[in-house]
Amino acid sequence: MKKKTLFDKVWDAHVVRSLPGGQDVFYIDKHLIHEVTSPQAFEELENRGLSLFRRNQIVATADHNVPTRNQHLPIQEPLSRSQVDRLTENCEKHGVSLYGLGHPYQGIVHVIGPELGITQPGMTMVCGDSHTSTHGAFGAIAFGIGTSQVAQVMASQCLLLSRPKRMRITVEGDLRPGVTAKDLILFIIASLGTGGATGYFVEYAGSAIRSLSMEGRMTVCNMSIEMGARGGMIAPDETTFSYLKDRPFAPQGEQWEKAVAYWETLYSDEDAQFEVEYHFNAASVTPMITYGTNPGMGISLNASVPQKVKASEQASFEKSLQYMGFAPGESLLGKPVDYVFIGSCTNSRIEDLRLVANYVQGKKKASHVEAIVVPGSKQVEEQAKAEGLDKILAEAGFELREPGCSACLAMNEDKIPAGAYCVSTSNRNFEGRQGPGSRTLLASPLVAAVSAVEGKITDISQYLS
């Protein structure tokens, strides 16, 4: 029998039929929707007189627009309120489960899927959001789609797709103390570039990946899109199974045993062929930070901004540095920080909050820094409170808010002012991403926490143990 990659095993199990032109009618198990990319899809469906094909396979939440304070009150901003109201109306009208504001399961779509056990190995999942790649951490094929495709899945539970190419990124060895999954993925993206995996689906493998927690794996898969990949995935193992066990929507009892037996078959066969392979050594990864305006412009925290780049990239490089207010060859250490944002679908899970609380316990943030911590879901928020993290954060001058996408993309009130520097645990440092004129430096929750306390970009090696 032909050797198969993990990706091919899952893909092949979802092909309804293959068309002569090379496209497949590809079946989708779970469709996650939110308020920003679904209204036009519902409208499209209604304009065509179609109904939802499998409404029970859709899960909805409100996350991009929601405020992070006073969620019990009506949303103040009229356009945000209207978009969230439209989602509520559409879900009621079409019979879709909605975890909206006030629901104990509400949160960022890519945080609630895994924590509720909706995300499972071997599944196919889509969402009108590029960070759907997060769910690949469970050995699912999960990827972001446009609104036209949201409508297609609503109408047929399928998409017409050509099979992407396969890439494997193997990371062997142990990450050094203080080096997190976020540093690892920023390092990989800096090595491959923002377009380095365009056209590919990536499998992450190797001992360093295997030793990551589920939350660390999610952080890695989450940012696959930032190097252009359609998605990233990791073969499920005991770490995956023990994370999923007894979660509300995970299979139970006899179904659980059957599920695990199937999930254990989901790995790349030895000698399975990938179009491209990369190998990295975990020990060479250091704490990272970005200096520019795309996630590929990352450097080791202690390194300097590059002196020069390829001729074709020069114009973009200069534009980027001008926007950020940095110079070629300059070190970022000592640069003052105005804001620290800990949150987003990349780093808003309980482990991230624990890491931050653990570091800031007994310390105070610098007085000029505004530090906000936005949990990824209501459940993360509740757990943080149950563990007393809210008090530790408050004593250190950090504010624990209510869940949502928040300052990651500034669709709500949480905006970074023009010119201000924000160390952010989110996934994108694009121009204006956190508000017009805002300057984002992507980093791990640990680097973000240290930056808030020191009030400037700081070499964290003295804190590593």
Next chain:
Amino acid sequence: MEKFNVLHSTAVPLPIENIDTDQIIPARFLKATSREGFGENLFRDWRYDSSGQPNKKFVLNDSRFQGQVLVAGKNFGCGSSREHAAWALFDAGFKVVISSYFADIFRGNALNNGLLPLQVEDSVLERLLKQIEEDPGTEFIIDLPAEQLYVPAWEQRIPFEIDSYKKECLLNGYDDIDYLVSQKEAIEAFEKNRVWVY
């Protein structure tokens, strides 16, 4: 979806690499619940300054450059999956974006909205950008049936590739949803015969 066949047009140059969809249409303009009206905020933060005045240095405010073709740097459309980016370009009158590389989701979104993402070699892209800068009146003929970009000034035909199914969709103005809905029986049969059901 609007049909696309052969387009004659001048072009607008935007020689910046890695243009992400947050630049094409910033997140704060994604709050509408219909598909219309995104064109006025296309490249909003490059096109206008913080007081809302047009930035004279930005190419869309430069009257020398007009047309339904945008020629942009490598890796166009990276970042967010927002289809609003394709809607904004189309709404602003663009029918074609030429680059030497497109992000996957953007490429798909463009094709689903009658906007042709036309990929050329890096060297061709450089020549095109230079040509437009030197002569903003340069005409381009984008011939989808022949899969050729014709530059009369150069007397040269440059072939481009497009998925044959997507080409049919563009030529005829139809999209995937009709086809997928027609596959209902096959999809139901697939659901019944699955090895593992979620």
